[in-house]
Amino acid sequence: MFGRLLDVMSDHIDIDAALMLRVREGDRDAFEALVDKYKQPVMNLVYRTLRDATEAEDLAQHVFLQVFKSAQRYEVTAKFSTWIFTIARNLCLNEIRRRSRHPADSMDAEFHGEEDHPARQIEDVTAFSPPDAVLQRELEQKIDDAVNALPEKQRTALLLCRQEEFSYEDIAKVLGCSVSATKSLIHRARETLKEQIKPYLKTGAWNAPES
Amino acid sequence: MNDELYNELLEASWRRKLTAEEEAQLRAWLVAHPEAQADWDEEALLTQQLERVPNAPLASNFTAQVMGKLELDLAREEREQTRRPWSMWWRLAPRYVAVIAVAVLAGFGVVRHREHQRIVESVANVTPVASVLRPEILKDFDAIQQLRHVPAVSDAELLAALQ
Numbered sequence: 001m002f003g004r005l006l007d008v009m010s011d012h013i014d015i016d017a018a019l020m021l022r023v024r025e026g027d028r029d030a031f032e033a034l035v036d037k038y039k040q041p042v043m044n045l046v047y048r049t050l051r052d053a054t055e056a057e058d059l060a061q062h063v064f065l066q067v068f069k070s071a072q073r074y075e076v077t078a079k080f081s082t083w084i085f086t087i088a089r090n091l092c093l094n095e096i097r098r099r100s101r102h103p104a105d106s107m108d109a110e111f112h113g114e115e116d117h118p119a120r121q122i123e124d125v126t127a128f129s130p131p132d133a134v135l136q137r138e139l140e141q142k143i144d145d146a147v148n149a150l151p152e153k154q155r156t157a158l159l160l161c162r163q164e165e166f167s168y169e170d171i172a173k174v175l176g177c178s179v180s181a182t183k184s185l186i187h188r189a190r191e192t193l194k195e196q197i198k199p200y201l202k203t204g205a206w207n208a209p210e211s
Numbered sequence: 212m213n214d215e216l217y218n219e220l221l222e223a224s225w226r227r228k229l230t231a232e233e234e235a236q237l238r239a240w241l242v243a244h245p246e247a248q249a250d251w252d253e254e255a256l257l258t259q260q261l262e263r264v265p266n267a268p269l270a271s272n273f274t275a276q277v278m279g280k281l282e283l284d285l286a287r288e289e290r291e292q293t294r295r296p297w298s299m300w301w302r303l304a305p306r307y308v309a310v311i312a313v314a315v316l317a318g319f320g321v322v323r324h325r326e327h328q329r330i331v332e333s334v335a336n337v338t339p340v341a342s343v344l345r346p347e348i349l350k351d352f353d354a355i356q357q358l359r360h361v362p363a364v365s366d367a368e369l370l371a372a373l374q
Contacts, residue, residue: 028278035274040266047267057270064277065284143260161225162261168222186225193261194253201256 016080024071035064038081042088045159048148049092059095063088081165085174089156096152135200142196153177154189161186216240217247224258 016037022030042063047056066087074083147155153175160171172182220237223229229237241248270276 028281031281032274032278035277039273039277040269043267043269043273053268056267057273061273061277061280065281068281069284139260140263140265143257144264147261147264158261164227166226168226183222190225190254190257194257197253197256197260201252 014079017076020071020074020080021076023068024074031064031068034067034080034084038084039064041163042084045085045088045156046092048155048159049089049152050095051148055095059091060088063091066091079170081163082170082173085160089174093152139197139200143193146193146196150189150192154185154192157182157185158189217244221251221254224254 016034019030019034023034039060043056043060046060046063047053050056050059063084067084070087074080147158150158157171157175160166160174168179168182172179175182175185177185216236217240220229220233220240223233237251241251
């Protein structure tokens with residue numbers, strides 16, 4: 001009967017929230033569905049913060065375990081995505097603080113993922129002539145490096161901005177600041193990144209996207 | 212059209228693709244403000260490149276790993292719960308000791324208080340007698356005590372001494 005109640009409620013509340021209600025009852029399948037849905041977005045945030053693929057995957061797993069153990073504290077009125085990214089960010093910050101107390105664990109760790117994982121996927125390289133493809137890969141690497149070099153709050157704001165279901169209000173909640181401060185963070189991050197792409201615009205290799 | 216609208220469209224473009232209507236509004240604005248075209252070109256290209264930033268590497272069996280770790284954690288918690296009665300007693304022992312100590316001290320305090328009360332009452336009983344014994348009465352006490360040690364003499368000798 002409770003399951004039917006949840007089914008009815010799910011018509012009126014967010015799907016993720018409905019799944020979390022099931023998780024609160026110990027429903028493993030509901031939890032697995034949430035893990036499947038959020039594993040990549042969470043991993044994107046954690047990886048860009050910790051900059052080590054192995055540690056990032058470990059911490060990302062810990063995020064989901066924390067979600068399950070904290071299920072009783074989840075309030076349906078809160079958006080699940082905001083909640084899980086808040087947990088993820090807090091765990092990342094804890095890890096950064098732990099590293100700062102143990103300098104042997106460098107925060108400037110290189111990306112170790114490249115050797116263990118497939119090469120980066122490029123959407124449609126054949127659309128570019130060979131020289132353009134080289135420039136494209138070069139630009140992507142620059143953007144990638146620039147994103148990783150951003151201050152933590154700017155980077156987190158920028159990455160969460162890529163999540164379509166996230167409003168500026170949601171991002172502000174995760175960061176613990178106002179909406180205007182959030183937009184300011186994103187603006188500053190983008191200004192920094194635009195400095196990387198200006199030279200490439202000047203080469204003429206790109207026509208500006210249709211506006 | 213004003214700068215505020217341009218900023219709204221810009222902020223919207225950061226999060227999602229603009230709708231057809233929004234793109235039309237933007238094109239019209241840029242025609243009216245050609246000086247902003249370069250900035251828009253940079254913004255648009257950056258948005259395009261950010262969409263191409265690759266996803267973080269993720270193990271294909273990530274979900275299975277999470278579920279596996281969850282089961283291990285839950286199994287461990289369950290084992291700890293079955294051991295809990297003994298460990299719980301052990302953990303609570305200091306509290307019991309503290310409670311007993313407080314009870315003993317309280318009892319000791321009660322006994323002392325009662326003893327004190329008994330003493331006060333007994334003193335109170337003696338007080339009326341003590342009030343009769345004024346210090347002046349004891350003024351000749353030493354002389355009287357000395358008289359007790361004087362050898363007895365006959366009444367005749369005493370009378371002669373007095374005459």
